[in-house]
Amino acid sequence: xxxxxxxxALYSLTAIIAFATTSxxxxxxxxxxxxxxxxxxxxxxxxxxxxxxxxxTAAARHNLGLAYFQLNAPAETVWQLERAQLLEPFNAxxxxxxxxxxxxxxxxxxxxxxxxxxxxxxxxxTWIIIATISFWLLLAVFILPRINDTKVSISLKALRLVxxxxxxLSTPSIWLNxxxxxxxxxxxxxxxxxxxxxxxxxxxxxxxxxGERAHILDQYNHFYEIETEGQAIGWISKDExxxxxx
Numbered sequence: 001x002x003x004x005x006x007x008x009a010l011y012s013l014t015a016i017i018a019f020a021t022t023s024x025x026x027x028x029x030x031x032x033x034x035x036x037x038x039x040x041x042x043x044x045x046x047x048x049x050x051x052x053x054x055x056x057t058a059a060a061r062h063n064l065g066l067a068y069f070q071l072n073a074p075a076e077t078v079w080q081l082e083r084a085q086l087l088e089p090f091n092a093x094x095x096x097x098x099x100x101x102x103x104x105x106x107x108x109x110x111x112x113x114x115x116x117x118x119x120x121x122x123x124x125x126t127w128i129i130i131a132t133i134s135f136w137l138l139l140a141v142f143i144l145p146r147i148n149d150t151k152v153s154i155s156l157k158a159l160r161l162v163x164x165x166x167x168x169l170s171t172p173s174i175w176l177n178x179x180x181x182x183x184x185x186x187x188x189x190x191x192x193x194x195x196x197x198x199x200x201x202x203x204x205x206x207x208x209x210x211g212e213r214a215h216i217l218d219q220y221n222h223f224y225e226i227e228t229e230g231q232a233i234g235w236i237s238k239d240e241x242x243x244x245x246x
Contacts, residue, residue, distance in 0.1 A: 027051065029060055036063065041070040058087035062094055069101065077101050078211035079185040079242050086180070086244060089120035105211040108229065116180070119173035127170045127177065134166035179215075184226070184243040186212045186236070194234025198223035206232030208241075216243060 032047035048064035051057075065080030081098040088094060102108070119127075141160050145152045186192065186208045195202035198220040206228070208214065214226035214236075223235045224243075 028054065029057075029063075032060075032063060032067070036067060036070075039070075041067050045071065056087070058084040058091065058094065061087065062097075065097075073189070074101055074105055075185065075187045075189065075210035078105070079187055079244075082185055082213075082244055086120075089116075102211060105209065107209065107211055107213075116176060118169070119176035119180075122173070124174060124177040127173045130166055131170040131174060134163045134170065138163035138167065181243075181245040182216045183213055184216060184224070184241055184246070186210055186214065186228070186240060187242050188240045192236065192240050194226070194228075194232055194236055195223075196234060198225070198235045200237070202235065205234035208232060208234075208236060214241065 028047045028050035032044045032051060035041075035044035035047055045064060045067040048060050048067060051060045052064065061080050061084035065077045065084065068074075068080060069077040078098065078101055081094055081101065085091065085094045085098060122130075137159060141152075141156045141163065145156065188208075188210050191207050191209050193204045194206040194208055196205040197203075208226070208228050209230070212228050212230065214228040216224055216226055217233070218225040219238075220235075222238050224238060224241050225233070225235050226241060227233045
């Protein structure tokens with residue numbers, strides 16, 4: 001693993017302390033930071049895990065990811081940083097580290113498209129509310145003037161434009177957010193085989209790399225059917241793959 005990334009990880013975790021001063025001194029999160037600084041990475045991993053059980057935060061996911069990295073589990077690191085970025089999509093620090101670890105694993109490290117950033121600007125539930133309100137407003141401003149046989153005013157025209165713009169923005173955002181939650185990460189320590197059917201004895205249909213992103217196509221018993229970013233399709237054990245929405 002890159003010595004530069006390890007140094008950067010240590011520095012960044014130290015910087016987080018400034019944002020964690022409101023935590024209780026004996027909280028698992030604060031204890032995890034102290035253990036990490038003392039190079040007690042296994043202990044830090046357990047403490048950050050405990051902190052997440054109490055309250056999932058992007059900072060705790062980020063810190064747990066760095067602990068996994070120091071324990072030479074980069075694929076697990078990727079999932080933790082992916083989850084941290086899902087919780088705080090505009091955090092450039094998380095995005096940078098995620099791309100750095102993926103590069104270490106030989107995976108494409110390109111930044112998400114601007115459409116992803118727009119869709120993640122608001123929670124899915126909020127986008128649904130916006131889409132619903134916009135739809136009914138648009139329906140009202142088109143129907144009411146006809147019912148009342150009145151001329152459409154400038155304010156109604158403006159409301160139409162705003163409603164249309166909100167629908168255009170919210171509808172694809174809802175779709176993108178829901179699709180994002182149907183993705184996950186291969187968490188194995190090495191490349192693993194995909195199978196043509198949901199069984200370990202089934203013929204191989206491809207290979208999934210550690211830390212690789214994949215879209216969930218289906219699931220059956222203890223298996224997911226996935227399509228990896230390398231376009232391999234097949235079934236993988238749930239022990240080897242973790243959905244982002246987990």
